[in-house]
Amino acid sequence: MIRSITALKVLAVAGAATVLLAGCSSGGSSTSKSSSSSTPSASKKTDPAASCKAPSTPSTDALKIGTLLPLTGSLAYLGPPAVAGAGLALSDINAAGGVLGKDATIASATDSGDSTDLTVSSSSAAKLKAAKVSVVLGAESSSVTLNVIDQITSSCTIEISPANTASSLSGYSSYYYRTAPPDSVQGSALGQKIVGDGNAKVAFLVFNDAYGTGLRDSTEKAIEAAGGSVVYGGSGKGQEFPPGQTTFSSEVTAALASKPDAIVILAFDETKSIVPELVSQGWDMSKTYMSDGNTADYSTTFKPGTLAGGQGTIPGAQASTDLKTRLNDWYQTNQGKALTDYSYAAESYDAITLTALAAEAGKGTDAPTIQANMAKVSGASGGTKCTTFADCKKLIDAGTSIQYQGPSGIGPFNKNNDPSSAYIGIYKYDANNVDVYQSSIQGAVK
Structure with a gap:
């Protein structure tokens, strides 16, 4: 549960500040079979x-x-x-x-x-x-x-x-x-958290779904407002992947080539294929961030320690x-x-x-x-x-x-x-790949 002093300061400010509306979604996954x-x-x-x-x-x-x-x-x-x-x-x-x-x-x-x-x-x-x-x-x-x-x-x-x-x-x-x-509230919290942890350059691995692109846009805006930059997968770059995709070698290679300090995964079941690819290409998973679409218990999905130190957000107060x-x-x-x-x-x-x-x-x-x-x-x-x-x-x-x-x-x-x-919960993965609640940020919706 070690957290940087900078991160704590940013979260304290975010908890007291109003989080402005701008952002997006919470969706399903994969390609629709309907028209x-x-x-x-x-x-x-x-x-x-x-x-x-x-x-x-x-x-x-x-x-x-x-x-x-x-x-x-x-x-x-x-x-x-x-x-x-x-x-x-x-x-x-x-x-x-x-x-x-x-x-x-x-x-x-x-x-x-x-x-x-x-x-x-x-x-x-x-x-x-x-x-x-x-x-x-x-x-x-x-x-x-x-x-x-x-x-x-x-x-x-x-x-x-x-x-x-x-x-x-x-x-x-x-x-x-x-x-x-x-998602403007979650995106603002996630973006501030990422930059507050000392990450200046951020890459997104995001699926082309209303949820993924909307939350990406809100998070990107918060990252840039906090002085960071998006080096891969940003809005308007055309680097999203289609929902339901199962292999991610080229996307991960391209993201890592941008030399990010942190990677944000915005996806659903696709996460189960993205994470092993990141590991195989040598990415430090403690520098990985997720959101409510994939911040979940992966204790039976990945080997122990795979996600240790990685973080995610979930809207809502901790029960x-x-x-x-x-x-x-x-x-x-x-x-x-x-x-x-x-x-x-x-x-x-x-x-x-x-x-x-x-x-x-x-x-x-x-x-x-x-x-x-x-x-x-x-x-x-x-x-x-x-x-x-x-x-x-x-x-x-x-x-x-x-x-x-x-x-x-x-x-x-x-x-x-x-x-x-509303509240946005911050979670960190332990050695068993379980997302453990850390704190909450309250944001206002305008």
């Missing part, structure tokens, strides 16, 4: 939910939620923590009397897959629409969300993601929310020991397995809790009523702070405005339905 027309343009101007209207009388039916989470594909490791977060939130909500006196349920649980085959998410979105859920939790991949967001929100259904970070999704639809920050215990207990009871990852579990928990509180505040479980109260219960206009559904519900019942502050640590929703502030 390019299935993914809407990032420059889309018309709100898909523009024609949605509140009912004359809010619905008091039991709240029905759907999930669109990665059960298969390259991001499947992120499925269990999201499932646990949603399940535990529902358990706590129903233990406190439910929503409007009725138990809330996950009425439809579907697979988002990843961007290797967008027909998976398209089919799941159709199932969710048929199930007539008011809220959809997901997707975790920004590329997947960009594939289905029109399909979901145009049917006047709320979509709330615990993990999307693409800047192109900010303000995309009035019915779209997320409890993870845009407390108590929350991890509760999440694991819920997952073991309901899924028969132990959780091995907690990424975005807190964000999933808060996404479900916020929608339930919005239904309570609006006295209706229909999507338009929930949508009209989402910003309100998040504290966008102030309110009494509360940390659990039960306590917040008591305040709402007493006619008191609330500001829900859940375990993810995000700030109230802003005008783009993004969290107004």
Whole structure:
């Protein structure tokens, strides 16, 4: 856990400073099998939910939620923590009397897959629409969300993601929310961390995906603002590789030829092929940085010591020991397995809790009523702070405005339905290739 004095100074400044919005995404991997027309343009101007209207009388039916989470594909490791977060939130909500006196349920649980085959998410979105859920939790991949967001929100259904970070999704639809920050926040933290560790010249190994290029752009901007430079894989250089690529000899050779002080890998499963190539060409892996797409436990993937000293970032506050215990207990009871990852579990928990509180505040479980109260219960206009559904519900019942502050640590929703502030966790790999939490930086989203 040795860290340079310079790095500590930079992190201290970053923790106190506002991190400005600029950056990008959180996607699937590999080449899409669907047509390019299935993914809407990032420059889309018309709100898909523009024609949605509140009912004359809010619905008091039991709240029905759907999930669109990665059960298969390259991001499947992120499925269990999201499932646990949603399940535990529902358990706590129903233990406190439910929503409007009725138990809330996950009425439809579907697979988002990843961007290797967008027909998976398209089919799941159709199932969710048929199930007539008011809220959809997901997707975790920004590329997947960009594939289905029109399909979901145009049917006047709320979509709330615990993990999307693409800047192109900010303000995309009035019915779209997320409890993870845009990649501008992660990119700023990652860029400052890299330069703060004493690295002046940086190379990127990045796949040509909305997630990869978007986060690269944000990180590059932060690196340059801190006095560093990008010597390979930078924006506009055309040196990205296609998602799904499996051999990286030429890319690694070219990156190392630029004589970088540090290398940033922005990819998903491709990381499992990139790392051995870097090792074979003699790269010092302690000078390697990753992000939420690939900062994970590689203890069973690589030989011990392979990633020792390497670092990565994951958006979100570190889950407390108590929350991890509760999440694991819920997952073991309901899924028969132990959780091995907690990424975005807190964000999933808060996404479900916020929608339930919005239904309570609006006295209706229909999507338009929930949508009209989402910003309100998040504290966008102030309110009494509360940390659990039960306590917040008591305040709402007493006619008191609330500001829900859940375990993810995000700030109230802003005008783009993004969290107004959020934490970015810094992780370092130990000798067993396990990413170990080091610290968090809080950044504001403008």
